[in-house]
Amino acid sequence: xxxxxxxxxxxxxxxxxxxxxxxxxxxxxxxxxxxxxxxxxxxxxxxxxxxxxxxxxxxxxxxxxxxxxxxxxxxxxxxxxxxxxxxxxxxxxxxxxxxxxxxxxxxxxxxxxxxxxxxxxxxxxxxxxxxxxxxxxxxxxxxxxxxxxxxxxxxxxxxxxxxxxxxxxxxxxxxxxxxxxxxxxxx
Numbered sequence: 001x002x003x004x005x006x007x008x009x010x011x012x013x014x015x016x017x018x019x020x021x022x023x024x025x026x027x028x029x030x031x032x033x034x035x036x037x038x039x040x041x042x043x044x045x046x047x048x049x050x051x052x053x054x055x056x057x058x059x060x061x062x063x064x065x066x067x068x069x070x071x072x073x074x075x076x077x078x079x080x081x082x083x084x085x086x087x088x089x090x091x092x093x094x095x096x097x098x099x100x101x102x103x104x105x106x107x108x109x110x111x112x113x114x115x116x117x118x119x120x121x122x123x124x125x126x127x128x129x130x131x132x133x134x135x136x137x138x139x140x141x142x143x144x145x146x147x148x149x150x151x152x153x154x155x156x157x158x159x160x161x162x163x164x165x166x167x168x169x170x171x172x173x174x175x176x177x178x179x180x181x182x183x184x185x186x187x
Contacts, residue, residue, distance in 0.1 A: 030056045066121040067180040069114040072152055084140050085154040089180070092148025097131050097186045103142055104128045104185040110178045117170050117177075126184050135160050137177070145183040153179045 032054045077085040097103050106126045108119040120127045131142050137155030145151055157163075157174030165173040 032056055066119065067108050069108075069110045069116070069178070071112065071114075071178060072154065077154060080140065082136075082140060082159060083156045084137050084159055086141055086144060087152040088149070089152055090148070090150040090182075092146040092183060094146045094148075096144065096146050097142050097183070099132050099139070099143075101131045101142075101186045102128060103131060103183060105142075105181055105183055107179055107181045111171070112176050112178060115170070131186075135177075138179070138181075141179075141181065142183065145181070147183055147185060150180065150182045153177075153181065155179065 034052050034054055036050045036052070072085075072087045076087045078087070079085045104126050105128075106120050108121055109117050111117060116122075131139055134142075135155065137153060137159035140159065141151060141153045141155075155177045157176060160175060160177045161169075161171050163173050165171045165175060171177070
């Protein structure tokens with residue numbers, strides 16, 4: 001039996017998840033026989049039998065909409081001492097992450113001209129990382145949020161990728177970045 005996973009039904013690593021989404025409701029627990037062809041591809045080749053058993057629990061379900069770009073006006077933004085700017089789009093509840101936390105988020109990132117350079121929505125899966133494993137603007141911004149929050153961040157170059165930019169991501173030197181971030185969970 002595998003450990004607990006946080007997966008989206010569109011996760012391409014586990015093909016059978018998409019086929020069961022209409023059959024399971026929040027709070028449901030299922031025991032599923034999965035043919036080798038629909039199992040995790042890396043495991044499928046190693047599987048000792050033609051069928052694996054999965055225990056699946058759906059704790060919650062909600063639809064994510066891919067955000068569209070909009071640059072907030074100065075009057076809508078709060079600016080921190082470091083220069084990070086943020087707009088609260090939806091406030092969540094509870095504790096806030098710390099430097100020791102691991103967060104699960106959905107996000108989209110744009111250049112100030114509206115060019116998308118990254119989005120977990122288009123990949124179909126939220127992403128997880130340690131609070132200090134990201135650019136400084138994210139580290140600061142995540143610690144403002146609580147679970148269920150959605151914020152828009154305007155991150156100056158010095159809190160983003162700095163003078164080196166991120167050429168592989170299409171981000172130039174000292175580029176200002178705009179992110180919309182939903183904090184789904186943290187531990």
